[in-house]
Amino acid sequence: xxxxxxxxxxxxxxxxxxxxxxxxxxxxxxxxxxxxxxxxxxxxxxxxxxxxxxxxxxxxxxxxxxxxxxxxxxxxxxxxxxxxxxxxxxxxxxxxxxxxxxxxxxxxxxxxxxxxxxxxxxxxxxxxxxxxxxxxxxxxxxxxxxxxxxxxxxx
Amino acid sequence: xxxxxxxxxxxxxxxxxxxxxxxxxxxxxxxxxxxxxxxxxxxxxxxxxxxxxxxxxxxxxxxxxxxxxxxxxxxxxxxxxxxxxxxxxxxxxxxxxxxxxxxxxxxxxxxxxxxxxxxxxxxxxxxxxxxxxxxxxxxxxxxxxxxxxxxxxxx
Numbered sequence: 001x002x003x004x005x006x007x008x009x010x011x012x013x014x015x016x017x018x019x020x021x022x023x024x025x026x027x028x029x030x031x032x033x034x035x036x037x038x039x040x041x042x043x044x045x046x047x048x049x050x051x052x053x054x055x056x057x058x059x060x061x062x063x064x065x066x067x068x069x070x071x072x073x074x075x076x077x078x079x080x081x082x083x084x085x086x087x088x089x090x091x092x093x094x095x096x097x098x099x100x101x102x103x104x105x106x107x108x109x110x111x112x113x114x115x116x117x118x119x120x121x122x123x124x125x126x127x128x129x130x131x132x133x134x135x136x137x138x139x140x141x142x143x144x145x146x147x148x149x150x151x152x153x154x155x
Numbered sequence: 156x157x158x159x160x161x162x163x164x165x166x167x168x169x170x171x172x173x174x175x176x177x178x179x180x181x182x183x184x185x186x187x188x189x190x191x192x193x194x195x196x197x198x199x200x201x202x203x204x205x206x207x208x209x210x211x212x213x214x215x216x217x218x219x220x221x222x223x224x225x226x227x228x229x230x231x232x233x234x235x236x237x238x239x240x241x242x243x244x245x246x247x248x249x250x251x252x253x254x255x256x257x258x259x260x261x262x263x264x265x266x267x268x269x270x271x272x273x274x275x276x277x278x279x280x281x282x283x284x285x286x287x288x289x290x291x292x293x294x295x296x297x298x299x300x301x302x303x304x305x306x307x308x309x310x
Contacts, residue, residue: 026237082181
């Protein structure tokens with residue numbers, strides 16, 4: 001099978017921003033905590049919104065994802081099919097109940113995600129600030145995969 | 156948009172086993188560890204093989220995934236597009252260097268995965284035993300999503 005030539009850094013950044021802005025796109029959200037004395041990763045697919053260079057997800061206030069991120073302030077996110085991935089290491093910027101959220105956040109989330117958590121009970125928005133963003137397709141793109149480092153685009 | 160009726164438990168188990176047996180299927184693997192004093196989840200897409208009701212992945216011996224699973228003995232796995240997911244909570248059964256692996260494992264992995272780690276240096280097979288398996292498509296399938304509990308199929 002022939003593999004496409006690796007994309008340039010500029011192409012990867014453009015593709016990454018396009019993916020993050022895609023309507024109704026889902027993201028795999030990994031977080032961690034101690035469960036029954038063992039360190040465990042939690043993982044769940046969620047709707048994503050990309051607002052002001054922040055990843056916004058909506059989850060139940062008592063969900064494992066909300067509890068873990070509230071406690072440990074980090075998450076690792078995976079987007080895309082597994083041969084066209086964007087990986088984001090992110091830190092917690094804010095957790096806001098949906099009823100208290102400013103319109104720019106709640107309306108922005110509803111405009112991109114495929115549902116509106118304001119129609120449900122007990123949800124919070126988690127606002128995550130990317131610290132590192134990496135993007136690759138095949139193994140020939142592992143080199144040069146880091147597009148953001150320490151919160152700054154390097155492209 | 157109309158949503159399909161929820162599948163029966165039997166259908167979900169059959170679909171899950173079919174997905175796990177798909178050639179060249181990838182899996183999102185989440186594991187956890189302390190990094191720079193903070194509890195962090197790691198997440199990465201990997202090729203999967205399903206051999207004798209075990210999930211087999213091949214990773215670099217010093218990769219974050221290998222280190223985390225060796226240390227904490229658990230992983231959480233996500234398969235499928237995010238609207239047709241199989242989630243697996245698994246425990247470590249074995250880690251074996253590719254050169255020391257029995258043929259049933261190494262050949263079984265190579266037959267399903269899309270590459271053979273015996274062609275590379277420093278790889279190990281991680282053999283994971285599912286403890287819990289859940290499968291759902293849309294929210295109407297969240298009820299009844301648990302197909303395996305405490306290592307036993309409940310279907």
